[in-house]
Amino acid sequence: MVQALIKFALRNRFIVLLLAGGLFAWGIYAVKQNPVDAIPDLSENQVIVFTEWMGRSPQLIEDQITYPLVSNLQGIPNIKSVRGTSMFGMSFVYVIFEDDVDIYWARTRVLERLNYAQRLLPQGITPALGPDGTGVGHVFWYHLDAPKMDLGEQRALQDWYIKFALQTVPGVSEVASFGGFEKQYQIILDPVKLQFYNIPLMTVMNKVRANNNDVGGRKFEMSDMGYVIRGLGYIKSKEDVENIALGENNGVPVRIKDIGSVQMGGDLRLGIVDENGTGEIVGGIVVMRYGQSADKVIKAVKAKMKEVEKGLPEGVTFKTSYDRSDLIEAAIQTVTGKLKEEMIVVSIVVLIFLFHWRSAVSIIVQIPITLSISFILLNAFGLSSNLMSLTGIAIAIGVIVDNGIIMSENAYRRLSEWQNSDHPENI
Known part of the structure; x- marks a missing residue:
């Protein structure tokens, strides 16, 4: 079987070269499509x-x-x-x-x-x-540099503008906000006044909930014109909460402001986030979608942040807290650098020991073709280009070259034996 395959390859060199070129081109395409990350996803x-x-x-x-x-x-x-x-x-x-x-x-x-x-x-x-x-999906952290804004305004800017913009980036699963205060209306009730007006606490909660709502009405026609009637009841300010009616006392309405006070405050927090001990910050965590390329997602997020930054208030900018692309680029550069060094050293060794450039080229050409085919297999099995997979490829280069050297040496030995046999006319 092996002999038949070798004979076919020797007699049909053009087909073999065409097949090798096709695999190499396919491999180059696979390299561009393969997800790139620093660490393998073992979650x-x-x-x-x-x-x-x-x-x-x-x-x-x-x-x-x-x-x-x-x-x-x-x-x-x-x-x-x-x-x-x-x-x-x-x-x-x-x-x-x-x-x-x-x-x-x-x-x-x-x-x-x-x-x-x-x-x-x-x-x-x-x-x-x-x-x-996944568990390794936290690929990018950022925070806001806004010295003129309080933490509540920064959190509102993060939750209602920046977060929605970054979630539209392809490959982003979620943008989780951290830090600051989530704004809310807080009603501070006086228990003595509640008892005096005989208003239960549940009544206050139900009245506030019922008064924060828009209601629809019917269509009203007048003078050949149609008007849609609706009631506007959403709370827009602290005064709207203060004026919510809870009941009546001797014909006089009892409002929220009669039994307590209303203020703007922050939701209960279980922790804070600060930057190197210099003070609290507000920001977000970009979570990558399953199976995406971390390097491409981070680049897309950075490009989107440049667009979003144009719409931020004056004096507000982004700062990077954690960027995995630095680790990715360092890991890729380290492994690719070692791959280039191995290819150069192998080429020199082959040229020195064989002292025949055609044999050396036939061995060296195997390296890029085999590497490109390995990326085809990585895509087929759903594996990413990371520190582990690229290191495995680098280690395998020695095996690839050994195979070529063994075949070349065997060919030289066979030719030498044949030339030294009883066929002097073919020397």
């Missing part, structure tokens, strides 16, 4: 189900949320395991699938089962799927 093929029920103890979360979800998610096909974690006010369920399962098929099946399992949860509790990223 499990998982879907995260997150449920929030603030103010409840871990035991209550475990009994009423985590256990019903875990028990109902067990029947999904191709599952390896289901893990649940309960903490104060939050529940996390990790559904681990087989490695060969498509992540988006898995997310769809989990979502289908959640629609059924939600009826077992307390009223008003809705579980949500986590981002379609």
Whole structure:
């Protein structure tokens, strides 16, 4: 079989060269399409189900949320395991699938089962799927440099402008905000006044909720013109909250401002983020989508940030907190540099020992062709170009060259034996 293959290659050199050129071109295309990252993604093929029920103890979360979800998610096909974690006010369920399962098929099946399992949860509790990223998906962190803005304004700018713009970048799964204060209206009630006006606390909550709403009406026609009637009731200022009516006392309306005060404040925080001890900062974490190229995603995010920066208030700029592209470029440069050094050293060694440039070229040409074919296989198996895979390729160069040297030496030996035989006319 091997002899027949060698004879075919020797007698059809043009076909062999054409095939090698096609594989090399395909390999170059595969190099450009292959995802690039610094570290291999060894995380499990998982879907995260997150449920929030603030103010409840871990035991209550475990009994009423985590256990019903875990028990109902067990029947999904191709599952390896289901893990649940309960903490104060939050529940996390990790559904681990087989490695060969498509992540988006898995997310769809989990979502289908959640629609059924939600009826077992307390009223008003809705579980949500986590981002379609992996454990190594945090590829870029940034924060705002805004010395003239307070932390609440910075967080509002991050949540309502920057975050939405960066989420449109291809390959970005989520932009998670951190730091600052999330603005909210805070009503500080006086218990004595509540008791005096005989207004329960639940009444205050229901009235505030009901008064923060727009309502629709019917169409009103007058003078051949049609008018759509609607009631505008969304809260736009602190005064709107203060003037919400809760009831009446001797024919006089009782409002929020009569039983307490209203202020703008920040939501409860469990931690802060600062920059090297110089003060608090506000920023975001860019989470890469599953299977994307980290290098391309980071470059696209940086390009988008330059566009977004034009619309920021005066004096506000971006600062990079963590950029994996530096590690990626350093790793790629290190490995590619070693590859070039190996190819040069191998070429010199082959030329010195064989002292025949045609034989040396035939051996050296194997290196780029084999490397290009390896990227075709990387794409076929869904592997990225990272420090581990490129190092493996670099180590394999020695095996590639050894094969060529052995074949050349064997050919030289056979030719020498043939020339020294009883065929002097062919010398």
